[in-house]
Amino acid sequence: MASVLNVSAYLFTRIDDPAVVRETLRDRAGAAGLRGTILLAEEGINLFLAGSPEAVRAFVDQLRADERFAALETKDSWSDTVPFGRLLVKVKREIIRMDRPEVRPQDGRAPAVSPETLRRWLDRGSDDDGREVVLVDTRNAFEVDYGTFAGAKDWRIERFTQFPDAADSHRDELAGKTVVSFCTGGSAARRRRCTCATRGWTPISSTGASSGGSPPKEVRTGTASASSSTSARPSTRRSPRRARPSLPRACLGRATEMLWDQHACVELVDTADIGELLRYRGGGGGYVSLNVGFAPHPPALTASLLRSFRAQVTAIDGLELAATVADIDRVAARGDTAVAFDLEDCAPLGGDLDAVEGLVAQGVRTLAPTYNHANRAGGGCLDAVDDGLTGWGRDLVAEMNARGMVPDGSHVGARTTFDLCAVSTRPVVFSHSNMRAVWEHPRNITDDQARAVADTGGVVGITGVGIFLGPNTPTLEAMVRHLDHAVEVVGIRHVGVSTDFSFDWQTFRATITGTPELYDESYTRWGPMQWMPPETFVDLGAALQARGWSDTDVAAVLGGNFRRVAAESWEPRP
Template sequence: MLVWDNHACMPLRPQDVSFMEQLQWHYTHGTDVVMLNVGFGDDSVEAHLRMLATFRAWLTARPGQYRLIRSVADIHAARAAGQLAVGFDIEGANAIGDQLSLIELYRDLGVCWMLLAYNQNNRAGGGCQDDDLGLTAFGRAMLEEMARVGMIGCCSHTGYRTAREAIDASPTPLIFSHSNPRALFEHPRNIPDDLIRACAARGGVIGINGIGLFLGGNDASPANVARHILYVADLVGIDHVGIGLDFIHDRHDIDVFLTANPDKFPPHLGYGAGMSMMSPAELPALAAELQARGMAAAELAAVLGGNWLRVAEQVWRN
């Protein structure tokens, strides 16, 4: 069955590819598709483009192992050739500044989905850790342009009001690429049941992340990830839950960054060094856990990749 991890993080240091060989962890442990983050939050347009250039150059120099994703056909071709299919994602509208035409450029470069906001307010709308005033006119125009060029919109890290308004306003289904249910653990980064229902009602998918802080108890075990997956499946159906582990390959880098930026990652919300996270190497254990809890093979195939593929087939322009 197709296995698709919708969010992974390499160090965002242009021309530093020292961790890139770790992408093979995903493939070695059975993953077929990975979405690799190229920027977040306050990162500039230049920073996003420099990371895209860095990652694309490294990947295209290794055609036997990797295939860049531009369309659904690339995913099928990569599986047939024994390659890991790699696409890109962006966390927040700061990546486009005030220039909507950058969305098509990013899509041409392989960006498959993009957030509206990352924790804090921006030109498009509100962040989940800020005073969310709702989706702006620019945010609505952004959703229209994303739909036009075939890029999936994402509401992870986005504030409640903005996410709710975006789900209603978007011409295409939106996703929560890496967000967990707030009913199981109270945290601003997690999402309440009514947002999960609204996303599913429009055909979207909620990707469960493997970050212990958002799973509860700093427990990133496959069993705890499975608990969140099954909660969403029971709430809105098996067709609306997937995987977006948010695994960070440079653990030292994230520990330093979180400690150095308490304004963006407040310690009182649990941020800090030592956050546990589920590794892509544990995906087989997650699959076994879900099967042990009664998930049938067809349901497992939907969760591990089929649901992301369905949204891609609907939104991407092939």
């Protein structure tokens, strides 16, 4: 039976002396042997902690003895081991970032409405005082695309910090109306409701969330959470997913100490917001490989992106550049995210093999020689004919092996991947490719391709892109099906994960339809591409354990296997 109690909680409450509270809580939690993270700000507290049940409960009870934290409610789960590497207690400007000091959830909250009352209002079209009722879906656009309520306002925000500007742009439109907002719950939902209040509206929450982190029993917090109890009719979009059981995302097994995403993307412009990578921190410490270029990009553009992205990572608390595997271990142990970079296609080298050494020095650790279509290195996965790795491509692999850059077969043609594995003297990976035996798609790989990579000591990274998992189904269930098959084919040691999540998903959707020379109809056959966001990805360990995977196997797939490849490959050869 699992013996480690994990708790998560937040509470918006006024803290005039967060630095003093930090010292007290750090000493108290440290003496109790607890690990995890406690964030403090003048607006409140946010925590994830794990330890023995007696120690955790005693800490929470003592915390509640302080009248400022008396209303704190925890969400509990259990694990066999402590999922955090250390205890971290920090004072922050906000316990969840919005960059709007006028939004003060600690000073109060918007009223809540029961499902029964909301049903009556929506049927009538006005509240009990005769004001028009407007439903506002305050979630990010990616979440809204999974389903919302008919008639709900959707402002197409891409990240939480954009909500205040969106609210400002609709201030006049909603003036004098009763705004019923809904969200997935939690501290972000509280901030959004308080933002509405500062705009002069009458904001009401449909979730009925309490001042802490738990809703009353009449409504379950979840995507479009009042749908089962009100007349808010579902739209023609896909139905909202049911809320998962409450579970701290960093609570399951030691695997979450090294949650390794081998490939993710932001918009490939200097002004891209690298702070989005903080969305991985719900899974504990880990590593993300961020793309800095693909087929259309010349060397100068990738060089510019590296300068911008590296500077941003250095400036953002919670992110750190990783030059070595030891860097990754150190960053992950304190609950932060280590970052390095990758390339899809050899075009950013400009035909210069000597460029490999300079790119490694800037943190580029993985490179796929082709992107969907043939180039001077070899064939792509969408080519009708793949002639294999060229002579220049073989020289490229040799240079990568020598300099500490991992060869990648994702987006590469089948024959070229076999050649890649044959000539490489170090492990080869599929950083983000799924299994064709589970779902037929030209971007997915055959069992033989997976075996060829495993024979090099490499890893197949199962990805969270909907069209590669199934008919545009970026679900944990679909991802687990591919993982199960990959493990059956090549063994647990040679399977890993990556989201391939595009934080610029709207831009990338436009790229897919606007550049037919790069993408074929297999990218659009099932409608606009869907991705698994980091907030879902960090729950993968729980999904695997629910299917009976051992803690050791979960740890290997969520991070250990790709870490091993990096340890075997990143050091340059003399």
